[in-house]
Each structure stands twice: as C-alpha cells, then as structure tokens.
Amino acid sequence: MPETVLKIRNLKTYFYTYAGVVRALEGIDLDIYKGETVGLVGETGCGKSVTSLSIMRLVPDPPGRIVGGEIIYNGEDLLKKSEQEMQQIRGSKITMVFQDPMTFINPVLTVGDQVSEVITLHQNLARESVQTKIDELQGKIAQIDPSSSDRQRLMERIKELEAIRDQPPKPSRRETKKAALHRTIEVLKLVQLPNPEKVVKQYPHELSGGMRQRVIIAIALSCNPDLLIADEPTTSLDVTIQAQILALLSDLKKKIGASILIITHDMGIVAETCDRVGVMYAGNIVEVSETKALFRRPLHPYTQGLLRAIPKLHEDVEDLEIIPGSVPNLIYPPSGCRFHPRCPFRMDVCDKEFPPLFEADPGHSVACYLYPEKKTRGGRAHD
Amino acid sequence: MIHLQESTQSGIIPASRSRTWWEERAPQVRELKFTLYLLRQSPLVVVGFALVGLFIAFAILAPWIAPHGPEERFWQMPQQPPSWEFPFGTDTTGGDIFSRVIWGARLDLAIALTVVISAIIIGSVLGAVSGFMGRAFDEVLMRITDVFLAFPALILAMAVAAALGRNLTNLTIALVVVWWPTYARLIRGQVLAEKEKLYVDAARAIGAKPSRIIFRHVLPNAIFPVIVQATLDLGGVILTAAGLSFIGFGAGAGVAEWGLMIADGRSYLFQSPWIATFPGLAILLSSLGLNLVGDGLRDVLDPRLRR
Numbered sequence: 001m002p003e004t005v006l007k008i009r010n011l012k013t014y015f016y017t018y019a020g021v022v023r024a025l026e027g028i029d030l031d032i033y034k035g036e037t038v039g040l041v042g043e044t045g046c047g048k049s050v051t052s053l054s055i056m057r058l059v060p061d062p063p064g065r066i067v068g069g070e071i072i073y074n075g076e077d078l079l080k081k082s083e084q085e086m087q088q089i090r091g092s093k094i095t096m097v098f099q100d101p102m103t104f105i106n107p108v109l110t111v112g113d114q115v116s117e118v119i120t121l122h123q124n125l126a127r128e129s130v131q132t133k134i135d136e137l138q139g140k141i142a143q144i145d146p147s148s149s150d151r152q153r154l155m156e157r158i159k160e161l162e163a164i165r166d167q168p169p170k171p172s173r174r175e176t177k178k179a180a181l182h183r184t185i186e187v188l189k190l191v192q193l194p195n196p197e198k199v200v201k202q203y204p205h206e207l208s209g210g211m212r213q214r215v216i217i218a219i220a221l222s223c224n225p226d227l228l229i230a231d232e233p234t235t236s237l238d239v240t241i242q243a244q245i246l247a248l249l250s251d252l253k254k255k256i257g258a259s260i261l262i263i264t265h266d267m268g269i270v271a272e273t274c275d276r277v278g279v280m281y282a283g284n285i286v287e288v289s290e291t292k293a294l295f296r297r298p299l300h301p302y303t304q305g306l307l308r309a310i311p312k313l314h315e316d317v318e319d320l321e322i323i324p325g326s327v328p329n330l331i332y333p334p335s336g337c338r339f340h341p342r343c344p345f346r347m348d349v350c351d352k353e354f355p356p357l358f359e360a361d362p363g364h365s366v367a368c369y370l371y372p373e374k375k376t377r378g379g380r381a382h383d
Numbered sequence: 384m385i386h387l388q389e390s391t392q393s394g395i396i397p398a399s400r401s402r403t404w405w406e407e408r409a410p411q412v413r414e415l416k417f418t419l420y421l422l423r424q425s426p427l428v429v430v431g432f433a434l435v436g437l438f439i440a441f442a443i444l445a446p447w448i449a450p451h452g453p454e455e456r457f458w459q460m461p462q463q464p465p466s467w468e469f470p471f472g473t474d475t476t477g478g479d480i481f482s483r484v485i486w487g488a489r490l491d492l493a494i495a496l497t498v499v500i501s502a503i504i505i506g507s508v509l510g511a512v513s514g515f516m517g518r519a520f521d522e523v524l525m526r527i528t529d530v531f532l533a534f535p536a537l538i539l540a541m542a543v544a545a546a547l548g549r550n551l552t553n554l555t556i557a558l559v560v561v562w563w564p565t566y567a568r569l570i571r572g573q574v575l576a577e578k579e580k581l582y583v584d585a586a587r588a589i590g591a592k593p594s595r596i597i598f599r600h601v602l603p604n605a606i607f608p609v610i611v612q613a614t615l616d617l618g619g620v621i622l623t624a625a626g627l628s629f630i631g632f633g634a635g636a637g638v639a640e641w642g643l644m645i646a647d648g649r650s651y652l653f654q655s656p657w658i659a660t661f662p663g664l665a666i667l668l669s670s671l672g673l674n675l676v677g678d679g680l681r682d683v684l685d686p687r688l689r690r
Contacts, residue, residue, distance in 0.1 A: 091589030
C-alpha cells in the first residue's frame with residue numbers, strides 16, 4: 001500500500017444562503033496516495049471545486065462553512081489548524097492551479113514578481129543567495145583573461161563563499177530578491193517557458209493563455225509541493241495547448257514527486273492523465289476506482305450514464321445519450337440516494353437510506369445498493 | 384581561434400543588448416505616443432498642461448525668474464500701478480506683486496501637493512483595509528468618513544485650523560483632515576470591486592497574509608482613479624487654502640501667499656485694483672489648469688476610449 005498524502009473523511013461543507021442551507025458537500029471520503037494523479041469528475045455544481053477549496057480551507061466564509069469531517073495531511077487535521085498555520089501550508093505544501101489563467105494572474109505585477117513572491121514567502125533563501133553569488137563570480141571568471149590577477153582574487157572569494165554555504169548568514173533584502181529571481185528563472189525553465197530571462201520582466205497581458213497557465217503552474221510548483229490541486233486547469237485553453245499543459249503536469253509530477261488532484265468534467269482528460277478517479281454527484285462521491293477499471297466496468301448508474309453520454313467516433317449515431325432529469329437542488333436534496341429520481345435501476349430502498357461507499361471490487365468502491373456489500377471501507381451511516 | 388571567437392562575442396553582446404532593450408520597450412513607447420496623441424486631441428487639455436507647466440516652472444525656478452525676493456519691500460513706492468519696473472504694480476507696503484505671485488506659486492503648490500499626497504496615503508490605507516476587511520471595521524470607518532463629509536469642507540477646515548492655531552503648518556493639517564475621507568471612500572469602492580477578482584483568491588492560495596494581499600496585490604490595481612481625483616483636487620486645495628488664508632487662517636502677515644495677497648488688496652479694490660487682481664488670476668489659472676489636466680487624464684485613462 002503506498003503512502004497516503006491526503007485523507008479526506010466525511011467532509012461536509014455547507015453554504016448558508018438566504019434561500020436555505022446548500023449542502024454542497026455531504027460527506028466526502030477520498031484518499032490521495034503519494035505520487036499519483038487523482039481525477040475528480042462530475043457535472044457543474046456537484047461540489048468538485050468546493051472540495052478543492054475545502055482542502056485549502058479557502059471556502060468563502062460567509063456564506064460557506066466546513067461543518068464536519070476531517071482532512072488528514074501529514075498525520076494532522078487541516079481543519080483544526082489556525083489561519084496562520086494554513087498560510088504556511090498553502091502555496092508550499094499544498095498548491096493550486098486555477099481554471100482561467102487570464103483572471104488568476106494579477107495584471108499589475110510582472111511575472112517575475114509573482115513567481116518570486118511565493119518563493120520568498122515559503123523558502124529560506126539563505127543558501128540560495130550564497131550560491132547565486134558563487135554562480136555570478138564563476139560567470140565573471142569565465143569571461144576574464146585566465147592569467148590576470150583578478151582571476152586569482154575571484155577564485156579566493158568563491159572559496160570563501162563556498163565555506164559559508166552550509167551555514168549561510170541571513171541574507172539581506174536585496175540578496176533575497178536576487179536569489180528569488182534566480183530561482184524564478186529556474187522554475188520558469190522547468191515549465192518550459194521560452195526565454196525565461198525576458199518573461200520575468202513581462203506583464204501578464206504580454207503573454208498568451210498557454211504561457212500564463214505555465215506561469216501559474218510554475219507558481220504552484222516552485223516550492224516543491226506534496227499535493228497540487230488543479231481545478232479545471234485546461235478548460236479555457238485550446239486543445240493543442242491543453243495537451244501540452246497536461247503532458248507538462250504529468251512530466252513535472254514525476255520530477256518533483258508530487259501528487260495531483262485534477263478537477264475536471266472532461267472524461268478525456270481523466271482517461272489521459274489520471275491513475276484513479278472519483279465520480280461526484282450532487283455533493284457525494286458515488287464511485288472511486290482505478291481509471292482503467294472505471295472505463296471498463298463502471299458500476300454506479302450515474303457513471304454509466306456519464307460514459308454513455310460521451311460521443312463515440314466509431315459509431316454512426318446522431319443523438320447522444322442523456323441522463324434523464326436534472327441535477328437536484330442542493331437546498332432540498334432528494335432523500336436517500338441523491339441519484340434515485342434519475343436512476344433507471346431504482347429500488348425501494350433507494351429513496352429511504354443513503355447507500356454507503358463500499359468496495360465492490362478490489363480497489364473499486366461504489367455507493368449503490370445494486371451491488372452486494374462485501375466489506376465496507378470508509379463506509380458511514382446515513383444522515 | 385577559440386580565443387578570437389570569444390572576444391568577438393563579448394564585443395557584440397552589449398550592442399545587441401542595447402538594441403533589444405529598445406525593441407523590448409517598443410510596445411510601451413507606442414502606448415505612450417498614443418496617450419500623447421489622445422491628449423492632444425482636446426485643445427483645452429493642452430491649455431491645461433501649459434498652465435500647469437507654467438506654474439510648476441514658477442515654483443521651481445522662482446529664485447531665478449522673480450526679479451525681487453518674496454518679502455522684499457520698496458517702502459518709498461507703495462501702490463504703484465503696473466509699469467516696466469513693476470509689471471504687476473506694487474502693493475500697499477511696496478512689495479513687487481509680480482515677484483510675489485511667482486514666489487506664491489512655490490508656496491501654494493507645495494501646500495496643495497502636501498495636502499493631496501498626505502490625504503492619499505491616509506485615505507488609501509484606511510480605505511483599502513476597510514474595503515478588504517469589511518464587517519465592523521468597514522462600518523465604523525465609513526460612518527466616521529460620513530461625519531467628515533457631512534460638513535462643508537471650508538467650515539470644517541476653518542474649525543480645525545482655528546483650534547490648532549493660525550499658521551501654514553496647521554492650515555495644511557486642517558486641509559488633510561478635510562480631504563482624506565474622499566480618498567478613503569474612493570479607494571474603498573475600488574477595493575470592493577477588486578477583491579472579488581480571482582487573482583485575490585490566487586494570492587490566498589499561495590499563502591499570502593491579508594495585509595500582503597491588500598497592499599501588494601489589491602491596492603496597485605485600485606489606485607488608478609485616484610490619479611485623476613488627485614489632479615482635480617490639487618486645484619480644489621489651492622482654492623480652499625487661498626480661501627482660508629484670505630479670511631485669516633494660515634500664512635502670517637507679509638508672506639507671499641496668493642490668498643493673503645488678495646486679502647491685503649481687497650480694501651483698495653477701487654484705488655489700486657492690481658493688488659488683488661493678479662494673485663486672483665494666479666489662483667484662477669492654476670486651479671483651472673489642474674482641472675483641465677484632470678479632465679484630460681480621466682478621458683485618456685478611460686479604457687473605453689482606448690481601442
């Protein structure tokens with residue numbers, strides 16, 4: 001069993017509006033293991049984004065509030081942490097890539113300012129700043145005449161700096177800035193932005209959408225996070241750039257060893273990038289499985305409906321299949337299983353009790369009464 | 384061979400770097416040219432810039448332009464009409480009005496700048512925090528600004544200046560007290576709009592503290608309308624400061640300050656009209672110029688006008 005990075009148990013997030021209490025998350029269970037990519041799919045309004053905001057503890061309050069459950073990271077419950085402790089975690093241990101790179105970058109700050117901001121906030125740059133100085137001097141040595149006495153002096157200075165590199169003094173503001181910029185350029189190289197030395201001085205409006213999304217990924221990855229939450233990272237990009245960004249994400253994941261939680265409504269992205277998938281419906285996770293198993297044998301009627309609704313290239317059919325009915329109102333959700341009004345296999349028990357999530361096949365959990373319960377995992381009583 | 388290559392390279396790099404610097408800045412240069420083009424479209428704005436430029440030149444170059452010192456007196460020649468020696472005539476104590484108007488520009492513009500800059504600093508810090516924090520802090524601060532805005536500016540400034548004592552420093556303080564709520568309101572409104580934008584969420588998600596989000600991320604985005612308001616207010620402050628000086632708050636007797644000079648000349652309006660007229664014209668033209676510039680800037684900075 002691989003190591004768990006994040007363990008979500010019975011997470012409940014409600015929004016208290018004038019119209020009533022919106023039960024956006026009604027008890028979510030999800031595990032994310034080290035180094036894997038987990039997808040979270042579902043329709044608009046099913047609670048995907050609220051899940052990501054809840055993990056970051058960024059649910060807007062008021063009106064939203066996390067009312068119950070636990071999110072275990074590193075053996076500690078994130079929901080019990082203070083705001084200051086969360087600020088330490090956000091951006092360094094758990095980071096986020098947002099949907100729309102046009103609006104998620106501050107228009108008045110240069111790219112360099114924004115990337116180096118995260119770096120200065122979360123990293124101790126003392127060693128970096130000494131290293132930057134050494135690199136600079138080595139650059140100088142390469143340029144000057146090898147026989148001059150200046151070279152000798154520079155070599156001595158480098159030796160001095162190398163001696164203090166492991167117990168570096170606290171860097172001054174200017175040194176920190178310089179080291180952060182140095183690191184920024186490295187990170188921008190990592191996300192394969194062309195000409196990073198130039199990009200750091202540019203403003204967001206001078207970059208294309210794909211480049212901006214790379215910048216956002218650079219911000220998210222600059223502090224080597226354990227978990228990267230990508231909330232519809234490619235929705236606003238065209239298909240070619242989408243493919244590039246997804247390839248970049250999975251490539252960097254391997255390099256850094258981070259886990260990724262991808263939130264999307266695109267089954268294609270899931271099939272392409274994810275190791276495991278959670279399917280959400282109306283504030284619940286109805287099915288969790290390895291990606292291949294899910295596509296091969298979807299268990300929950302909702303998942304089956306979703307997969308049938310994907311246009312198929314090899315079949316000559318005019319109309320796509322749909323799931324009849326519409327997404328329920330989360331202020332007055334249906335009793336029992338929230339999918340039962342739309343479910344083709346509805347049984348008597350479905351509108352009375354909430355089906356617990358249980359493991360139907362090894363590594364394949366589903367919340368549905370259609371399947372005989374073998375053993376429960378992370379199961380819970382109905383509310 | 385290798386050595387030769389290296390030296391040619393190092394010779395080329397600085398030249399190519401300087402060329403790319405201009406190429407890199409080409410969009411900014413184009414933008415600036417376009418801005419100037421827009422400004423030139425309205426002749427009034429050009430007049431405004433000319434007037435403001437003239438008074439700024441007066442203020443900076445006063446020691447070299449003015450023929451006499453600000454408090455120099457020709458006791459034997461009081462109330463002389465305009466002549467070649469004294470272009471604007473002399474006042475009751477024999478001061479050269481032309482020189483005093485020029486020196487006055489220095490004093491009045493300095494007051495206006497100090498007041499507006501201090502008001503912007505106080506107003507934008509309080510306004511930004513208020514707008515961003517919301518809730519009780521916002522409510523309390525906005526009610527305080529209501530109290531300040533409820534009084535007519537001149538009356539409130541008079542009261543404050545009278546309470547503090549009559550000198551130029553206290554006049555400046557009084558005007559700052561009157562002016563900061565305008566900026567607090569303005570910035571608060573901007574921040575309320577900006578804080579809903581998604582880059583604020585992004586800043587939260589990288590673990591930035593609220594203070595950092597306010598001052599580094601939100602405020603630079605909210606500050607633009609303040610530039611226009613500040614230009615317009617510079618004229619307003621000059622008027623109000625002169626008004627206060629006129630009724631006796633502010634500069635002590637004899638100081639080259641426009642409002643005070645008008646006050647000195649008002650009793651002789653019929654015998655020697657030039658004493659009050661020329662400082663009055665200076666006030667009129669300087670605040671007119673600043674207002675025209677402000678209007679022009681507002682139009683130019685309006686994004687709807689730019690493509």
